[in-house]
Amino acid sequence: MSLEHSVDTKKALPTKKKSKRSPKARQEERAFWIFILPWLIGLICFTGGPIVASLFLSFTDYNIVSSPVWVGLGNYINLFTDFLVMKSLAATAYYALLAVPFTIILGLLLAILLNQKVKGQAFFRTAFYAPSIIAGVSVAFLWSWLLNPDFGVVNSLLKQVFGIDGPNWFNSTHWVIPSMALMQLTAIGGTMVIFLASLQQLPKELYEAASLDGARGWAKFIHITVPLISPVILFNTIIAIISSFQVFTQAYVITQGGPDWHSYFYVYYLFDTAFSQYRMGYASALAWVLFIIIFALTMLSLWISRRLVYYEYDNK
Template sequence: MHLDHSVETQRTVRTKKKVKRSPKAKRQERAFWLFISPWVIGFICFTGGPIIASLFLSFTSYDIVSSPIWVGLGNYIHLFSDFLVLKSLSATAFYALLAVPFTIILGLLLAILLNQKVKGQAFFRTAFYAPSIISGVSVAFLWSWLLNPDFGVVNSLLKQLFGIDGPNWFNSTNWVIPSMALMQLTAVGGTMVIFLASLQQLPKELYESAALDGAKGWAKFIHITVPLISPVILFNTIIAIIGSFQIFTQAYVITQGGPDWHSYFYVYYLFDTAFSQYRMGYASALAWVLFIIIFVLTMLSLFVSRRLVYYEYENK
């Protein structure tokens, strides 16, 4: 008993010694908070503050000019009877169903191609990534010219190569959403780079072992590549879902929500409500509903992927 008490006393003394910090550690901590303080202050003032203000305004009727009037859940109740909410959500969901798989599949294919040892590899990587850093407004104008039904390059090529008349793209109710999804061709660079980085970390020994067992290219891709990069696929999918539900610039620049409300996306409706109609309270409610939708979709993606995603640390 005496020995056990002595051991416990020694442990307590060592723990206290560990907790006690040196003057140097204290100076380093102060320096840390000093250097990080601009970010903390900026986050509180320009991000945290507006978030809290938006939550408060979502329970009010506010038009910027007059003081906010408390309406409780009135804005949220009105959402269920608002035709434009359903219309904009359906347009956004349709776009997401097209854009997310297109972005993931195209990004992965480009990453696989650019992971090969070919001449001019660095040039091609830069060329495919560069368009993704261009301003969204510039890209929207570019695509509006490319897909113009009268003098656009795409319709001209379709006519000359295949002898068919191209669709009316952004002016057609059937083609406006697919046209928006097609614009992801110039935005897939970020997804491609993340896939490329993950592919470069894969162990070559697994591929060599599979080759000895007679596995070919497709079998290696399905049974080795896809499982090993499945966490990256999940990450890129979630990012693509979030981005697709925030689509705004393309519709604002090219179609202004048309034709016949078919590209009137949810964020476009939110913007229109806030800065054209000055219904800031209702717009704040729309913003929080969008946050809830994205949060639920993210959690659902994580839940569904539990049995589909391979994590190396779980198998050690």
């Protein structure tokens, strides 16, 4: 075949024309950007801007009044010798170890109970979910009254029903963190609703087939329910870890970090450093260390879950 013939053949081949969008499509695109513009501006100015600013300030000595002074890694180096950093991290980690399993297990159990067909199902679902939308400060005041060692409802019931004296709860170094983990009872509604939604999507055919094979309730739960909702368990676990490392309101309202610094959480120390001591540079470094910790825990959770989480459409 000659070169001239191949060139003629190429010219004869039909060429694809670029499809032009209709005026209606362009109009919809412009409408999309117009409607999203306020959110986009807010994201850049009120979220992206402060994030970038805090990263810069974390390398400076800044007290709001005077201009930032560049100190390089000085703030991050000081973190390793700061007693309160280690103390607050220990308190936060202890709280997370109690609150995360408590939230996941209780949320799943409540979802299973509320997934049963019983009278008043809608009422019970609303009753268990409603406390989770109450403001954190109100919940803190409520629990400070319920767990009051002198006239609290919980200690009164323990005395009248079991004949035992209740603990000193928020005033005890041994009980202050478990008390705050117990407060998750009123914040568990969101976790419960997510579990409930996942349970309602499970195929009934699997349970019917398991029943024909002689499987009972516990076997169905372990071998069918848990594997199928394992992605939801992972999601709720990650959310619970992130929330537990950001705990602040309970300690700020009830204990102010006491007794003996045992509820002086990491975010409480960050808040104190920024808005009581006005050490904005050091507080920014604390914030970025918290981000690194949460990011590392999230990645660790995803790595551990690779062989524990079942994905229905996983081709591996």
